[in-house]
Amino acid sequence: DIQMTQSPSSLSPSVGARVTITCRTSQNISRYLNWYQQKPGKAPKVLIYAAFSLQSGVPSRFSGSGSGTDFTLTISSLQPEDMATYYCQQTYSDPWTFGQGTKVGIK
Amino acid sequence: EVQLVESGGDLVQPGGSLRLSCAASGFTFGSYWMTWVRQAPGKGLEWVANIKKDGSEKYYVDSVKGRFTISRDNAKNSLYLQMNSLRVEDTAVYYCARDRFVMVQGTTKGGWYFDLWGRGTLVTVSS
Numbered sequence: 001d002i003q004m005t006q007s008p009s010s011l012s013p014s015v016g017a018r019v020t021i022t023c024r025t026s027q028n029i030s031r032y033l034n035w036y037q038q039k040p041g042k043a044p045k046v047l048i049y050a051a052f053s054l055q056s057g058v059p060s061r062f063s064g065s066g067s068g069t070d071f072t073l074t075i076s077s078l079q080p081e082d083m084a085t086y087y088c089q090q091t092y093s094d095p096w097t098f099g100q101g102t103k104v105g106i107k
Numbered sequence: 108e109v110q111l112v113e114s115g116g117d118l119v120q121p122g123g124s125l126r127l128s129c130a131a132s133g134f135t136f137g138s139y140w141m142t143w144v145r146q147a148p149g150k151g152l153e154w155v156a157n158i159k160k161d162g163s164e165k166y167y168v169d170s171v172k173g174r175f176t177i178s179r180d181n182a183k184n185s186l187y188l189q190m191n192s193l194r195v196e197d198t199a200v201y202y203c204a205r206d207r208f209v210m211v212q213g214t215t216k217g218g219w220y221f222d223l224w225g226r227g228t229l230v231t232v233s234s
């Protein structure tokens with residue numbers, strides 16, 4: 001199975017800060033990498049698919065980059081409503097696996 | 108409204124069985140692969156199983172193979188997960204999700220992501 005490692009596990013920047021979350025995979029997955037946001041008590045919601053494609057309706061402050069084994073989710077200017085846990089997911093090979101999550105709080 | 112609504116979660120003893128349902132509305136259910144994802148309390152997400160549009164192909168994570176069965180009824184716009192021989196470690200919120208296929212830039216094959224999720228249903232396995 002492909003292992004997914006996210007960093008950091010948690011962070012609490014100030015409103016307006018630039019936030020970067022990284023996801024490293026145990027093998028080359030090309031660009032088959034998605035990012036999800038999950039708010040407390042809610043279902044996950046896709047933000048970015050295929051490494052850098054922004055899902056319809058998602059604010060443009062979210063962006064994704066990377067390929068191969070190293071990927072990044074960036075929030076250009078953190079907003080209060082962005083407080084959530086973020087997960088990366090690979091769909092390169094079965095079983096599809098998720099990272100352990102990065103919890104983003106607000107300072 | 109485009110939505111997925113899960114039901115069937117309950118408290119069950121180890122070794123017991125449970126059947127989860129997911130009702131789809133607002134889209135052509137039979138045109139999509141569908142998936143079950145679970146999340147243990149306070150933990151991350153785990154893909155459990157998925158099923159092809161016509162039900163002819165099914166895939167499972169190793170930990171549920173032989174115990175869980177995914178199925179669908181396109182006439183009823185419904186997805187199911189039959190769970191047998193339940194274990195304490197199966198305790199989780201179970202979400203159904205719609206699989207979306209896209210071509211991935213710079214590659215020769217498409218990729219998948221989950222573009223629609225239900226709110227989930229809680230399964231608790233405990234004596």
